[in-house]
Amino acid sequence: MHSHKKMQHSLSALYSWGVQQLRQVKIESPEKNARDLLMIPSHLSPIRLLTDPDLGIPAATAEKFRRDIRRRARHVPLQYLLGTEWFWGLPLRVGSGVLIPRPETELIIAQVKRFYPDGKFSGHVADLGTGSGNIALALGREYPRAKIIGVDISATALQWARRNKRLLKIRNVKFLHGDADHAISKQLYGGFSLVVSNPPYIPRRDIRRLQAEVQFEPRVALDGGQDGLRIIRKMLGAAGCLLHTGGLFILEVGIHQAPGVVDLMRRAKFKVLGAVEDWQQIPRILIGCKTKETKIKDGK
Ligand SMILES: C[S@@+](CC[C@H](N)C(=O)[O-])C[C@H]1O[C@@H](n2cnc3c(N)ncnc32)[C@H](O)[C@@H]1O
Known part of the structure; x- marks a missing residue:
């Protein structure tokens, strides 16, 4: 024995x-x-x-x-059991109630660095749908002088984000609870140089066909409504309000979505600066620039 x-x-x-x-x-x-x-x-x-x-x-x-x-x-995800996932060289705590950061989302950070190669960039940045805080915190590390706000509608996700901020000791990131198009004070509208977002973009009926592991992740982090574009439209509207003219909107989209979202951007009078493919040749990141003509909700 x-x-x-x-x-x-x-x-x-x-x-x-x-x-x-x-x-x-x-x-x-x-x-x-x-x-x-x-x-x-x-x-x-x-x-x-x-x-x-x-x-x-x-x-x-x-x-x-x-x-x-x-x-x-x-099929509980490995990262939930280990409690950590790495993103842009940062160890992020993750667990039930928050999306596990995906490697392709690092393309957002790479694009920001292409447009802002100087680490002294000190503008206002909004990360809409911040989840674990991965994007906001990676940008906080890259640009210690920038003023970064991460917004999420999920209180549980924000608990993870705030914990990550504390553990990583990144001071120039603030997290706000609420809907992407309401949480940030209207007084700051027009003052942002950069809006980034990896929104939920899976068409609702496709969610149950995804890997068993994904079913453990929060619905609110995946569900893009019937056509997958519901929250993308919201983020685009919010970016139009938050950015100053010439400010950048860098957005992750799902497979097959890029042409439709480019169209949405053009109709909102964003200038589309580019689409970046991931290593499966899926156009994954779209970059738009706010113009003088960009449509703004409430006629603002
Ligand atoms: C795909 S996850 C991305 C999380 C994280 N940024 C990342 O890259 O891993 C989308 C996030 O958006 C949040 N979300 C969904 N709808 C939202 C809304 N209307 N306003 C703000 N956040 C929202 C979800 O709670 C989730 O954390």
Whole structure:
């Protein structure tokens, strides 16, 4: 009995058990998932699986690993179990109630840097639908003199964003709770140099066809209404109000959406400066510039 228990707690035995559990339910990359769940929380290098297979793992750690593997086998996202996702070199805390930042969203930061190569940029920036705060905080790190506001309609998402701000000690970012087109004081309208947004853009009927893992993420972070463009229209309207003439709107869109959104931008009299593809050749990021003719809600 004693030796059996000891076996169960060896690094390699735990790892093999984890891989097997995940493989049985066809989780993609079971080895990577088991390795991350076993090694990262214990701060062990993956190489120890090769060099120290018999390393004894404390019972509490082993128990947590087994619990995590069972949850992962039910498709709970790996990042929720690890509690962290990396974005633009920043470790962001994530968990239930907030979208996990995606790598393609880093293209927004890359585009901002193309337009503002100087780290001394000190304008006002709004991040509409800030989620974990990933975009706002990455920009806060890149531009310590900029004044950045992140807005989100989800109070839970904002708790994650504020926690990330505290942990990363980024002081020039403020988070506001509310709807993107109401939360920011009208007194600031026309004063923003840059509005960025990765809005919810999945057409409602497509959500249930997405990966099982995505179903654990908040609906409000995914659901773009019937045609997927409901919140994009809202963000475009808000950007029109917030930006000064010549200010930039940098927006992430979903697959097949770019032509329709370019059209919406042109109809609102934004000048479209470009579309940037991700590594699957999907036009992912649209860049618009507010002009003197840009239509503004309420005739403002
Ligand atoms: C696709 S997620 C993006 C989160 C984060 N910016 C990122 O890149 O990972 C969209 C975010 O928009 C928020 N949201 C949805 N509708 C909104 C609205 N009307 N006003 C403000 N935020 C909204 C959601 O709560 C969610 O956090």
